[in-house]
Amino acid sequence: xxxxxxxxxxxxxxxxxxxxxxxxxxxxxxxxxxxxxxxxxxxxxxxxxxxxxxxxxxxxxxxxxxxxxxxxxxxxxxxxxxxxxxxxxxxxxxxxxxxxxxxxxxxxxxxxxxxxxxxxxxxxxxxxxxxxxxxxxxxxxxxxxxxxxxxxxxxxxxxxxxxxxxxxxxxxxxxxxxxxxxxxxxxxxxxxxxxxxxxxxxxxxxxxxxxxxxxxxxxxxxxxxxxxxxxxxxxxxxxxxxxxxxxxxxxxxxxxxxxxxxxxxxxxxxxxxxxxxxxxxxxxxxxxxxxxx
Amino acid sequence: xxxxxxxxxxxxxxxxxxxxxxxxxxxxxxxxxxxxxxxxxxxxxxxxxxxxxxxxxxxxxxxxxxxxxxxxxxxxxxxxxxxxxxxxxxxxxxxxxxxxxxxxxxxxxxxxxxxxxxxxxxxxxxxxxxxxxxxxxxxxxxxxxxxxxxxxxxxxxxxxxxxxxxxxxxxxxxxxxxxxxxxxxxxxxxxxxxxxxxxxxxxxxxxxxxxxxxxxxxxxxxxxxxxxxxxxxxxxxxxxxxxxxxxxxxxxxxxxxxxxxxxxxxxxxxxxxxxxxxxxxxxxxxxxxxxxxxxxxxxxxxxxxxxxxxxxxxxxxxxxxxxxxxxxxxxxxxxxxxxxxxxxxxxxxxxxxxxxxxxxxxxxxxxxxxxx
Numbered sequence: 163x164x165x166x167x168x169x170x171x172x173x174x175x176x177x178x179x180x181x182x183x184x185x186x187x188x189x190x191x192x193x194x195x196x197x198x199x200x201x202x203x204x205x206x207x208x209x210x211x212x213x214x215x216x217x218x219x220x221x222x223x224x225x226x227x228x229x230x231x232x233x234x235x236x237x238x239x240x241x242x243x244x245x246x247x248x249x250x251x252x253x254x255x256x257x258x259x260x261x262x263x264x265x266x267x268x269x270x271x272x273x274x275x276x277x278x279x280x281x282x283x284x285x286x287x288x289x290x291x292x293x294x295x296x297x298x299x300x301x302x303x304x305x306x307x308x309x310x311x312x313x314x315x316x317x318x319x320x321x322x323x324x325x326x327x328x329x330x331x332x333x334x335x336x337x338x339x340x341x342x343x344x345x346x347x348x349x350x351x352x353x354x355x356x357x358x359x360x361x362x363x364x365x366x367x368x369x370x371x372x373x374x375x376x377x378x379x380x381x382x383x384x385x386x387x388x389x390x391x392x393x394x395x396x397x398x399x400x401x402x403x404x405x406x407x408x409x410x411x412x413x414x415x416x417x418x419x420x421x422x423x424x425x426x427x428x429x430x431x432x433x434x435x436x437x438x439x440x441x442x443x444x445x446x447x448x449x450x451x452x453x454x455x
Numbered sequence: 456x457x458x459x460x461x462x463x464x465x466x467x468x469x470x471x472x473x474x475x476x477x478x479x480x481x482x483x484x485x486x487x488x489x490x491x492x493x494x495x496x497x498x499x500x501x502x503x504x505x506x507x508x509x510x511x512x513x514x515x516x517x518x519x520x521x522x523x524x525x526x527x528x529x530x531x532x533x534x535x536x537x538x539x540x541x542x543x544x545x546x547x548x549x550x551x552x553x554x555x556x557x558x559x560x561x562x563x564x565x566x567x568x569x570x571x572x573x574x575x576x577x578x579x580x581x582x583x584x585x586x587x588x589x590x591x592x593x594x595x596x597x598x599x600x601x602x603x604x605x606x607x608x609x610x611x612x613x614x615x616x617x618x619x620x621x622x623x624x625x626x627x628x629x630x631x632x633x634x635x636x637x638x639x640x641x642x643x644x645x646x647x648x649x650x651x652x653x654x655x656x657x658x659x660x661x662x663x664x665x666x667x668x669x670x671x672x673x674x675x676x677x678x679x680x681x682x683x684x685x686x687x688x689x690x691x692x693x694x695x696x697x698x699x700x701x702x703x704x705x706x707x708x709x710x711x712x713x714x715x716x717x718x719x720x721x722x723x724x725x726x727x728x729x730x731x732x733x734x735x736x737x738x739x740x741x742x743x744x745x746x747x748x749x750x751x752x753x754x755x756x757x758x759x760x761x762x763x764x765x766x767x768x769x770x771x772x773x774x775x776x777x778x779x780x781x782x783x784x785x786x787x788x789x790x791x792x793x794x795x796x797x798x799x800x801x802x803x804x805x806x807x808x809x810x811x812x813x814x815x816x817x818x819x820x821x822x823x824x825x826x827x
Binding site: 353358367 | 522523524543544545546547548549550551553555557558559560561570571574575618619622
């Protein structure tokens with residue numbers, strides 16, 4: 163479509179085409195930029211301000227309070243750990259899935275696509291409740307474990323860290339698969355053939371060719387899943403609640419229950435900074451992965 | 456072909472005697488379509504063989520089977536007497552230069568060339584030495600540390616070749632490696648590649664649909680059609696003595712006339728065509744429907760002695776100037792079918808369309824094909 167539009171502009175305005183080519187496009191981004199500024203940047207700025215100012219003026223007391231309190235430090239640490247575990251497992255499961263999806267043809271590909279992306283159309287609350295039903299004492303997972311003789315009696319699965327990780331992987335997996343799929347689809351299958359004909363076995367081919375060339379997809383998928391994992395609220399609240407406090411839960415509690423706006427705003431700002439670090443680090447990593455070109 | 460027949464009787468001894476690369480009755484089907492049908496071919500050590508055929512004739516499928524990237528449904532592939540049919544591609548020591556080159560985009564030129572040596576666990580020092588050597592062979596040494604994406608098509612092609620030959624493959628397969636290059640560069644590369652592979656003594660199988668490329672480069676050409684080899688011979692034989700109508704039509708130009716044999720004696724048949732009686736070497740029963748064919752440069756203007764020549768009166772319809780030679784087109788036996796005569800220089804005053812001229816060619820240069 164861009165190519166068509168491009169050639170149409172060139173055909174219609176052969177002389178002034180160069181002068182006009184960039185500006186209309188930049189203008190097209192204006193509505194979106196305005197909307198983002200109003201509904202995203204402005205509240206964010208206010209939030210940040212709230213973490214830095216109180217009735218007496220500028221203060222770092224909010225940050226001092228959070229970072230000096232072992233409880234809140236543990237919450238931040240636990241949130242990062244949770245996001246890391248979820249990202250790692252989603253990557254290990256999602257990478258081969260993305261490969262299968264990219265290399266499948268015809269009806270198989272349609273079915274695989276549906277399997278990966280239909281869950282996205284289901285509300286995260288519905289999915290999480292579904293998981294709770296599966297994981298509860300009389301749930302199907304416990305029934306399977308008992309029937310197959312792995313455990314003597316039903317064990318506690320809901321409200322454990324394990325169920326939380328499993329649940330979050332389940333919810334976030336498509337966000338890992340999609341960017342990796344996009345990169346693999348662009349990967350020339352002849353490269354693996356070429357590696358084989360040069361004497362490289364499947365393992366060497368994977369480490370030396372496939373993995374480096376799909377790294378941009380991995381970096382993109384991992385940073386998306388990590389970012390939304392750190393900020394996850396619904397799934398942790400429903401699957402584990404107070405037993406495993408995440409930053410989002412603390413934030414919600416601060417705003418809704420405690421009415422401690424400074425605490426909430428400070429938590430939110432710390433989360434934002436983590437997200438920014440991830441975004442910059444991942445774009446740096448992605449550039450590094452392409453550096454050899 | 457006789458080699459394949461021998462292999463059928465004595466597979467063990469024959470394959471050793473027959474050739475370096477031995478493809479024996481290989482078949483491959485995709486879905487309902489037969490792509491290769493009991494195809495056999497033997498290539499000698501150091502030989503440069505082209506697989507020539509139209510797209511869809513199965514030549515790339517055959518190449519992938521030889522490389523080990525595809526398993527045949529039946530038949531065997533052996534190199535240097537060793538049956539490789541069930542051996543994985545990375546254990547075959549068969550190099551492939553792909554049509555798209557398939558260079559590793561994340562590696563530099565030198566890293567691309569070193570890839571196969573590293574896979575073979577060659578020492579660091581020797582790898583460096585051999586990479587330099589290979590890059591020197593393709594005159595790409597000064598680009599060793601560049602990324603491959605910044606190279607031109609011709610340069611990428613050279614790197615793809617260097618990458619494949621640096622590991623000293625037992626056989627090198629080339630899948631239309633020159634087709635992405637512009638004509639002038641392609642012609643230069645044909646000669647260059649040919650010389651390089653001959654100097655190194657690497658046995659090569661070259662897939663192409665370009666007859667000129669095959670004629671220029673090959674020791675022998677295998678003309679493929681619909682999953683079988685129609686003819687496997689030197690360029691001269693393929694052009695001068697095509698075994699089938701397909702080979703005749705696929706390689707080079709020719710004049711073709713339909714006719715029916717009337718008499719045969721002493722190894723010469725007489726064929727009645729719309730343009731008169733024509734004689735050709737061959738033995739066919741009288742009454743056989745045949746096509747007679749003559750290459751354009753075998754024809755000349757003016758009458759020749761009856762004992763050795765076929766003389767035909769024909770009406771000149773067009774004169775096409777081709778630079779180094781001139782092509783004269785005469786009305787053939789049906790509308791749209793013309794007699795093509797090529798002469799180095801047009802004789803003065805002979806080029807009037809509409810003029811009736813005598814065209815001659817040697818009886819020995821006449822090819823006859825029975826119509827099935």
